Amino acid sequence: xxxxxxxxxxxxxxxxxxxxxxxxxxxxxxxxxxxxxxxxxxxxxxxxxxxxxxxxxxxxxxxxxxxxxxxxxxxxxxxxxxxxxxxxxxxxxxxxxxxxxxxxxxxxxxxxxxxxxxxxxxxxxxxxxxxxxxxxxxxxxxxxxxxxxxxxxxxxxxxxxxxxxxxxxxxxxxxxxxxxxxxxxxxxxxxxxxxxxxxxxxxxxxxxxxxxxxxxxxxxxxxxxxxxxxxxxxxxxxxxxxxxxxxxxxxxxxxxxxxxxxxxxxxxxxxxxxxxxxxxxxxxxxxxxxxxxxxxxxxxxxxxxxxxxxxxxxxxxxxxxxxxxxxxxxxxxxxxxxxxxxxxxxxxx
Numbered sequence: 110x111x112x113x114x115x116x117x118x119x120x121x122x123x124x125x126x127x128x129x130x131x132x133x134x135x136x137x138x139x140x141x142x143x144x145x146x147x148x149x150x151x152x153x154x155x156x157x158x159x160x161x162x163x164x165x166x167x168x169x170x171x172x173x174x175x176x177x178x179x180x181x182x183x184x185x186x187x188x189x190x191x192x193x194x195x196x197x198x199x200x201x202x203x204x205x206x207x208x209x210x211x212x213x214x215x216x217x218x219x220x221x222x223x224x225x226x227x228x229x230x231x232x233x234x235x236x237x238x239x240x241x242x243x244x245x246x247x248x249x250x251x252x253x254x255x256x257x258x259x260x261x262x263x264x265x266x267x268x269x270x271x272x273x274x275x276x277x278x279x280x281x282x283x284x285x286x287x288x289x290x291x292x293x294x295x296x297x298x299x300x301x302x303x304x305x306x307x308x309x310x311x312x313x314x315x316x317x318x319x320x321x322x323x324x325x326x327x328x329x330x331x332x333x334x335x336x337x338x339x340x341x342x343x344x345x346x347x348x349x350x351x352x353x354x355x356x357x358x359x360x361x362x363x364x365x366x367x368x369x370x371x372x373x374x375x376x377x378x379x380x381x382x383x384x385x386x387x388x389x390x391x392x393x394x395x396x397x398x399x400x401x402x403x404x405x406x407x408x409x410x411x412x413x414x415x416x417x418x419x420x421x422x423x424x425x426x427x428x429x430x431x432x433x434x435x436x437x438x439x440x441x442x443x444x445x446x447x448x449x450x451x452x453x454x455x456x457x458x
Contacts, residue, residue: 112395112452115313117445121293123147124305124444128295131280133186134203136219137161137331140182144329147308151315158342162331166344167311167455169323175346177326178451179410180303180353181333184296185434187279189218190251192269196262197255198228200279204334208249210435214296215282216256220272228258230281284436291441292366298430298437303353304329306428306444310451321455330410339410340417349384349422351454352411353447355430355439356402363402364429366439369446370400372425375407377415381422388424391453398446400429426450 132140141163148155148165155165169175185204192198198218202208211230218226233255234240234247247253256279262268285295293302307327314320326347330338333354343350356370364370371388373380392399411423428443 110395110453110456110458112449112456113313113317113319115309115448117441119312120305120309120444120448121287121441123308124293124302125285125287127182127301127305128283128285128297131217131219132182132184133278133280134183134332134334136186136278136280137183141329141331144182144304144308148311151311153311160332160341162338162342163329164342165327167321167325167327169321169325171323174323174348175344176323177328177343177347177350178307178353179328179330179339179350180307181300181330181338181410182304183331183334183338184299184301185334186281189273189275189277189279192265192273192275193255194265196264196268197257198268198273199255200230200251202251206434208251208254211281212249212254217280217282218256218258218273219278219280221274221277222272224272226258226260226271226273228256230254231257292438293440294436294438296436298439299355299433300333300353300427302355302428302430302439302444303447306448306451307353309448310455313448313452314455319456322457325455333410333413336408337413340413343414343419347419347421349381349424350411350414350419351384351388352409352423352425353451354409354425354427355433356400356427357404357407357433358429358431363400365400366429366431367442368398368400368429369426369443369450370402370429372402372404372427375404375409375425377408377412380411380424384422384424387457388426388450388454391457392450395449395453397449397453398442399450
């Protein structure tokens with residue numbers, strides 16, 4: 110089996126564009142429309158689900174073994190919990206992360222009337238010249254951090270007049286940098302890197318005039334970071350699902366930033382042994398740089414579908430991402446390896 114070529118520069122450009130689109134869980138319409146435009150450009154007919162995700166059907170060479178791949182476009186973020194008397198904002202988290210990982214980050218408040226108001230997430234006692242050692246000793250949580258808006262506001266009333274309300278979404282800056290030696294540094298590589306790999310694989314098939322070996326559904330979910338993204342939206346005759354999401358890089362892990370990883374187990378338990386082993390065989394046969402790993406604190410859209418009662422085989426693959434749910438980093442080589450494994454799976458005889 111020959112894996113078709115694809116343009117890694119175009120993949121990285123797609124990822125870069127997607128990273129610049131704010132998409133905290135629950136506020137993903139613009140990112141979903143970006144994905145839709147790429148699929149339509151490839152000659153496909155994507156469908157928006159009632160939940161707000163996106164699916165698209167790829168015709169197969171045969172009707173054998175209906176399959177699906179999923180990746181999620183939603184990211185970590187926050188929502189306005191309180192407009193305080195001094196005009197600043199308290200937040201409630203969307204997704205799971207430590208507050209100290211977003212302290213000092215630029216952010217955008219996305220108002221109900223379509224405004225984007227900039228600000229920064231700071232410690233309430235942020236000034237070292239005022240609070241001294243308290244700056245270092247204060248716990249970081251939703252009560253000790255606040256959004257300082259880039260607007261002339263010193264009262265709750267002035268902030269409300271800007272159009273900001275409780276319940277507005279807050280997106281943290283990606284701070285994307287295409288670094289030296291092929292590194293890509295940004296928040297929200299989880300899982301926009303996986304989305305970009307899926308889109309690159311689709312484009313490669315279309316450019317080569319190839320079809321997957323069997324009928325295939327691509328599912329772009331929008332609620333993964335809160336645990337139920339891909340719990341619905343698949344054909345009833347589906348037999349297997351491959352989730353494409355970031356691989357954990359750090360101490361004690363086998364994954365790195367230069368390989369695609371096949372995850373055999375995470376916090377939800379083992380993935381499907383036979384399907385995982387097939388993926389290992391495909392990677393070995395195609396010479397794809399691959400690692401296998403287990404993740405201690407991790408859940409995927411594949412598990413969301415299992416927990417919803419799906420009787421399908423599920424596996425998990427993805428590019429290695431360092432400092433997950435923090436200021437993340439991956440490498441072009443991991444994206445390339447992941448896309449090649451997606452293509453090998455799609456074209457598997």
